[in-house]
Amino acid sequence: MTTLATAPALDLRTRFYEELDPLLDAHPDVDVVLAVIGSGYMARAIERHPGRVIDVGIREQALIGVAGGLALAGRRPIVHTFASFLVERPYEQVKLDLGHQDVGAVLVSAGASYDVSAGGRTHQSPADVALISALPGWTVHVPGHADEVAEILHREAAGTGRVYVRLSGQRNSRPRPVDGRLHLVRDGGGAPGVPLVLAVGPMLDTVLEATADLPVRVAWTATPHPLDADGLRALAGPAPVLAVVEPYLEGTSAAAVAAALVDRPSRVLHVGVPGETELRRYGTPRDHAAAHGLDAAGVRRRVTSLLG
Template structure:
């Protein structure tokens, strides 16, 4: 199976042939994968070199001329390093672009802290008007990139990962999909963490919702699932900074008694290289770690309910 990054470069190349309004803006990363596209469309495939601030600034300029820029590099170089340009050249100027990253969170763990960006979605949450897609499979990545490219002049972030679920699960953008139903709580699994989440909750009486789009947050979908359960206990399993979507979940359930457990990448820096699989385990985002924490969370609810019933 190809990776999300490989699928993206193939799809973006095809889109350049299909839509003359699209342009691809690069900062060296993946430029070798766009060689043929650059030859076919030299005015719409632009490599600015290792200048990430210019990368986003150029995209803003292209958008002002009426083009739809697709901007690509590693997450830490596309959101964190040029954040001021994202804020000013895109948001302040009220123009759209499609930002597509590779190397999500700790995928490029061997590259050290400079190549890790678990806080990217949380950082974008400080700005208005962003749609955020987190596909869990290359097929989903293709569908979401195509949707983003055709999404008018909106600002869209597509977060690609080296991690992938075994099979695609199509979900309409902006909606959560019910994978299984239960009565003891709701678990929201985001993108490439669906397989580990399903393994973790095997045998537990919980509803599992799958999200490949996290902004806008499907408040109605979460509320409906939580309202149908015996207890509005919600677990968020996200492949980026822990607690990123907790405010959105709390807002969705503000008039219901509820508890939220947010699971994601720890805020403390993990000062190790290793592999992405080892980082997932260290952050408790493998099946065993998720099982332990989700099980404890649900058990505490049962214990509390039993204690409340004692007179």
């Protein structure tokens, strides 16, 4: 994969902040819109690009409204805050001020499902990808490495579409291609009919650890929506046995997977944050991953149950 610059192994959110200054240099039509969160990390971008980093205060509905107005004026807004404040709280504005107006923006979240576990339920948003995917015309990227964040940002800053980029505190050890496709990472010996485990974004290293000695192939994507249906069909084979491991609400990708495999007899397991119960605990992100079965041990249990 070609990345835009050689950089230290940063976490995803830090790489986003460090990339903003060169991004604003390279794309004169881009503005950054904030609701306080993140402003303390953008001093260089604010100093070098006066008027192009706009902080609306703790007003998340206005955050999206301002982005919609900028887009209508021909600007390319990059909008940033925690996922629960970027997607859930101003969802009507995302639907109307961007979608209904048919204008583009790049929404970049932090916090993911439970990264800010100490902040409580107000700062957790496992349903964000499902909500965005329910609106027409959106692309969702879930990168798993800081270099992927940089590549996605520069590509989408030069575009015109509606894009959601979900940043997580979890990350993989190396970058992978972020071209929207599914990529085979482990071939399971290459035998036909070997079950397939599809890891989304930062879940790849966990899936590789969980399935190290299991008879499965492992694939990966950073773009779960729209899903690479042709790639899934090619990898899944004529009678798929498939597990989809996603770091957000379990079953978010179910409709897209079902549509891709509609003409094939298949057994499909979706592994993610369970939606039927709510974990009323603080703890650490690692605690939450274990409680939801999204650590290596939990993923292994679920995949083993699929294998029977």
